[in-house]
Amino acid sequence: MLATAQARRIRRGEPPAGGGPALPIRLAIVSRQRLIRDALAAVLGREEGIQILGRAGPGSDEIHANEREADVVLVDIPPPARSDGADFLAAARRRFPDAKLLGLMDTSDEALMVKALKAGAKGCVSTKAAVSQLGKAIRSVHEGEVWARRHLLVRCLGEDKSVPMRGAPDGEDAAGGLTPREREILRWLALGATNKAIARALVIREKTVKTHLGNVFRKLRVTGRVQAVVYALRRGLP
Structure with missing residues (x-):
């Protein structure tokens, strides 16, 4: 049981139960161009807290054992005129399902x-982004955030009829049932803040932020932070 719990902490990039520094984010890089793969590996490998596990082309079937343990995969997506970005991502998903x-x-x-x-x-991060910004995006995604402009999340979910845009029934404002602290955390969430940033801003523990978010999701009847952000934006809460 203890070994299983320790393994879960390691997969999440958390420090061992006995304390110590946080484990590095294990990053794999996928690009059709070897020069880009090597360049990204070189610059990101110097970023604190990031470990390069491997790099490959999108159609490569060869998988090294340690690559299966990647936490985040950076996928270089060419312009639509040269490729379908969805195909690139689908191939990466098959190769790195977790x-x-x-x-x-x-x-x-x-x-x-x-x-x-x-x-x-x-x-989604720009090919023109600075290395520091790319590193920030990798860390945010690893922490469970969505790195994208807020209006794109609304558009993305709005075009997907299978995703409920609002958890509460029509005419019912579920946000009215939130406590002042929960509404404050929801506003920070809609602004794109990570759990760690929210905890720092409100001078509370990150574990407390997670507890509040669980209550927010339950009260709004949504399944996660993306739907909660969409709800907040549509209600003008931020």
């Missing part, structure tokens, strides 16, 4: 970003 996918793309193409989010990407 990892979180982050698309590296031309973020001026909103249609491509929406397609990437619908295909399972947890975020």
Whole structure:
């Protein structure tokens, strides 16, 4: 039992139960161009808290044992004229079923970003982003955040009829049942803050933030932070 609990902590990138520094984020890089793969590995490998597990082309079938343990996969998505970004992400998802996918793309193409989010990407970062910004996106996605512009989340979910845009029944404002602290945390969430940033801003423990978020999701009748953000934006809560 203890070994299983320890393994779960390791997969989440948490420090061992006995304390110590947090484990690095295990990153895999997928790109059709070897030069880009090698360049990304070189610069991101110098980022604190990030460990490069492997790099490969999108069609490569060879998987090294340690690559299966990747926490985040950075997928270089070409322009639509050269490829279907959804296909790239689908191939990455098959290869790394347990990892979180982050698309590296031309973020001026909103249609491509929406397609990437619908295909399972947890975020979209610009090919023109600084290394520090790319590192921040990787860390945010690893922590369970969605790295994307808020209006794109609304558009993405709004176009997907299978995803409920509002947890509460029509005419019922479930946000009215939130406590002042829960509403405050929901506002921070809608602004794109991570749990750690919210805890720091409100001077509370990160564990307390997670407890409040669980209450928010339950009261709004939503399944996670993305739907909660959409609810907040549509209600003008931020």
